[in-house]
Amino acid sequence: MHALVFTGAGRVELQNVPPPDAAEDETVVTVRASGICGSELHGFRTVGMRVPPLIMGHEFVGTTDAGDRVVINPLISCQSCDSCLRGEPQVCRTRGLLGVSRPGGFAETVAVPTGALYPLPLGVGWSAATLIEPLANAVHAWSARGDGDRVGVIGAGAIGLVCALVARFHGAEVTVSETSTDRREVAESLGLTVTTALPGEYDTVFDAVGAQVTRVSAIERCRPAGTAVWLGLAADDVQLAGNPVVRQEKRIVGSFAYTPADFAAAVDLATTLDLSWTTDVPLSEADAAFYSLANGNTAIAKAVIVPDSVVGT
Numbered sequence: 001m002h003a004l005v006f007t008g009a010g011r012v013e014l015q016n017v018p019p020p021d022a023a024e025d026e027t028v029v030t031v032r033a034s035g036i037c038g039s040e041l042h043g044f045r046t047v048g049m050r051v052p053p054l055i056m057g058h059e060f061v062g063t064t065d066a067g068d069r070v071v072i073n074p075l076i077s078c079q080s081c082d083s084c085l086r087g088e089p090q091v092c093r094t095r096g097l098l099g100v101s102r103p104g105g106f107a108e109t110v111a112v113p114t115g116a117l118y119p120l121p122l123g124v125g126w127s128a129a130t131l132i133e134p135l136a137n138a139v140h141a142w143s144a145r146g147d148g149d150r151v152g153v154i155g156a157g158a159i160g161l162v163c164a165l166v167a168r169f170h171g172a173e174v175t176v177s178e179t180s181t182d183r184r185e186v187a188e189s190l191g192l193t194v195t196t197a198l199p200g201e202y203d204t205v206f207d208a209v210g211a212q213v214t215r216v217s218a219i220e221r222c223r224p225a226g227t228a229v230w231l232g233l234a235a236d237d238v239q240l241a242g243n244p245v246v247r248q249e250k251r252i253v254g255s256f257a258y259t260p261a262d263f264a265a266a267v268d269l270a271t272t273l274d275l276s277w278t279t280d281v282p283l284s285e286a287d288a289a290f291y292s293l294a295n296g297n298t299a300i301a302k303a304v305i306v307p308d309s310v311v312g313t
Contacts, residue, residue: 001016001017001018001019001107001108002014002016002017002107002108002284003016003055003106003108004055004056004106004107004286004287004290005052005053005054005055005106006044006050006052006053006055006056007052007053008047008052009044009045009046009047010044011044011052012044012056012286012291014283014284014286014287017055019109020103020109020110021111022111023111025113025114026111026112026113026114027112027114027117028064028065028109028111029063029072029109029117030062030064030108030109031057031060031061031105031110032061032126032307033060033061033062033126033129033130033280033305033306034057034060034061034105034106034130034304034305034306035057035059035060035130035133035134035158035278035302035304035305036057036059036281036289036302036303036304036305037058037059037134038158039233040056040057040099041290041293041294042233042234043100044056044294049100049101050100054099054103054104055103055104055105055110056099056100057098057104057105057106057107057110058074058097058098058099058100058104058105058133059074059132059133059134060072060074060104060105060110060130061120061129061130061132062105064117068117069119069120069122070117070118070119070120071117071118071119071120071129071132071267072098072105072116072117072118073118073133073136073263074099074112075089075090075095075096075097075116075258076095076096076097076098076101076102077089077090077092077094077096078093078094078095081093081094087260087261089259089260090140090256090258090259091256098110098112098116105305106286108307118263118264121267123271124270124275126306127278127280127304127306128276128278129275130278131158131162131302132263132266132267133263133266134159134162135162135165135166135266135269135270135273135275136257136258136262136263136265136266137159137162137257137258138159138163138165138166138266139166139258139265139269140256140258140259140262141166141229141231141255142163142167143262144227144229144255145167145203145204145206145227145229146203146204146222146225146226146251147203148202148203148204148223148226149171149203150172150173150201150203150223151164151167151174151175151202151204151205151206152174152175152176152177152198152202152204152218152221153167153174153177153205153206154176154177154198154205154206154207154208154209154218154232155177155178155207155209155214155232156176156177156178156183156184156186156187156192156194157183157208157209157301158301158302159208159231159232160176160206160208160209161186161187161190161192161277161301162273163206163231164176164187164190165190165273165274166273167206169269169272169273174192175194175195175198175202176192176193176194176195177194177195177196177198178194178196179196182299182301183301184196186277186301190274190277197217198217200221201222201226202223202226203222203223203226203227204222204229205218205226205227205228205229206218206229207228207229207230207231208231208232209232209234210230210231210232210233210234210235211232211234212235212237212239214232214234215230215232216238216239216240219244219245219250222250222251224248224249225249225250226250227250227251228253229253230252230253230254230255231255231256277302278301278302278303278304279300279301279302279304280306281303281304281305281306282305282307283307283308284308286305
């Protein structure tokens with residue numbers, strides 16, 4: 001079968017690879033669409049969590065041999081540690097992820113744990129459905145927010161947009177900051193209030209970028225006793241002034257992935273939110289599209305790899 005393979009630091013290649021063999025507790029899914037995540041665009045530059053050769057892709061949907069439309073929860077946990085038993089598999093110490101610790105959805109077919117399959121509602125198209133996984137991140141982040149309905153979102157990439165859509169769905173007054181003209185236009189097309197930098201103060205600020213400047217800004221834009229929720233993973237090190245956090249009782253909360261309940265809620269939300277801002281890329285051109293995005297192309301809000309046979313259909 002054809003697949004886009006991470007072959008080394010900074011390299012992805014289209015290859016012919018053997019199709020997967022499903023274990024007893026697995027199901028083979030024919031991939032209909034697979035979103036390219038910002039974490040992959042950053043992560044492929046070095047060999048770390050992702051070890052080549054690897055088929056990446058953790059935001060994917062498809063059909064089973066029985067013809068069922070499914071969306072896949074890519075998070076893999078041990079299901080027996082204290083975190084898992086508390087219903088928090090996203091912080092399982094030995095967690096894995098399809099497309100990171102084992103083959104993912106940048107291929108024609110993929111074997112996934114049968115328990116990871118969720119029925120995909122008929123009203124949600126294939127490309128839009130790839131946003132369910134990012135949407136689950138936003139659902140989880142919303143649960144970490146502080147009190148109040150004034151919400152700021154830093155970054156209008158896919159994660160920032162779904163955070164804003166979830167906040168608005170819950171009745172919040174939302175402002176999104178984004179420096180890219182292309183991404184601002186997408187956010188505006190969704191009816192969101194957009195600026196280049198967050199003005200004033202907010203009850204909660206979601207940082208969907210994860211850079212030094214955005215993490216600090218998320219804290220600074222919070223009101224006293226407000227909450228900064230960090231989702232973005234663009235950088236690791238961060239320096240900030242600690243005393244203002246203490247004196248103004250600001251909270252900094254990390255938000256990673258989602259619980260099974262969050263994922264199920266995202267499946268339901270996908271039927272009501274506008275998730276039409278994806279761009280299809282045929283699998284045969286996925287390597288070029290991947291490099292373009294990795295090199296800073298922001299004209300595409302969300303690139304989705306699809307089989308060549310369905311492009312334009």
